[in-house]
């Protein structure tokens with residue numbers, strides 16, 4: 001329906017309209033028109049209106065983001081007319097709540113910031129060697145024991161079913177889908193400490209920051225039942241279309257020695273332990289397919305050739321530092337959808353200057369991510385769902401340190417996820433970015449330096 005407004009109606013107002021005749025106004029697309037008489041945001045889906053509002057807020061003075069009443073501000077915006085639509089349908093931010101635990105309020109604050117940046121997926125890394133953070137009623141030990149295996153500050157805690165439902169609803173109000181990640185068969189020492197019988201040799205492993213060969217045993221049939229029961233509860237908590245099942249960094253030393261794993265390899269006619277991981281991934285993906293869901297895996301599952309994976313598998317291309325675009329090409333060749341979030345330069349935990357275990361080779365600044373990011377594809381394949389960025393919390397990145405990593409570099413990534421057309425010169429982009437700093441200040445975002453040469457001597461990353 002197109003709304004026609006008489007002179008007296010719709011004056012001095014913000015109008016939300018639809019225009020179904022406009023074929024370009026699909027999904028998240030919107031038109032924003034500001035005239036001396038009115039503001040009109042036209043879209044054919046609620047998310048389009050929402051993004052129109054985000055842009056309108058950006059046109060207003062920074063004080064619009066204040067949480068308290070502000071006097072003496074001229075609430076003025078320029079007259080303009082724009083059409084805007086995203087480059088990618090998938091625009092995600094991943095937070096590692098496994099190694100470090102963040103409060104529900106912290107997560108909600110980040111959902112607000114993601115919405116402002118027009119990101120629409122919150123990829124929530126909920127399980128790690130250092131903590132299992134999601135309540136599973138059938139297996140209470142996962143949180144009672146598994147959320148307390150690391151002893152550092154902000155390393156204990158978990159999200160109750162009620163917390164999860166609150167966060168999922170809060171995200172949905174901002175047109176953000178929450179994608180849970182249950183990382184298996186590696187990175188799950190916390191689960192194995194709670195239930196040692198899940199491991200190959202029924203021994204509780206040590207909780208590690210990185211990764212270890214202590215995997216969930218893929219030979220024991222009862223472990224598939226355990227995982228299916230976990231997924232039943234995860235799917236009930238998270239109504240979206242996707243579940244991330246990890247699959248990264250799983251050294252096969254134990255599987256190679258485990259009688260149950262070796263028996264499974266023989267029975268199923270698999271080549272070796274790498275084949276066993278593909279079998280394991282396939283079974284879980286098939287289970288999700290029966291629930292009408294898609295399974296996301298880190299790229300590790302397509303680095304080698306082998307048994308084909310089901311077509312509901314989506315590949316997360318991450319390790320460009322080690323493998324270039326091998327996973328990206330392999331995934332496309334096998335017909336899988338791809339999410340592009342390479343560790344060069346979408347991993348925002350890599351600081352701008354060296355810190356803790358991050359030496360200079362594991363740093364990057366705004367200019368690098370803007371100009372050299374492999375995930376920023378000028379001509380993406382039709383199977384590319386979109387782009388991602390990640391904030392891992394290894395080496396004890398606590399809540400108060402996260403803003404400094406994420407901001408302002410996430411603007412470059414959000415720009416690459418949303419903006420179509422040719423890239424602007426970096427200096428132009430940087431000037432626009434700096435003009436947003438007053439907004440970040442009002443929002444209470446403790447943003448860090450953007451450029452390596454701007455990091456003051458002795459700058460505190462923590």
Ligand SMILES: [Zn+2]
Pocket residue numbers: 199200216217218219220254255258259260261262
């Ligand atoms: Zn085993």
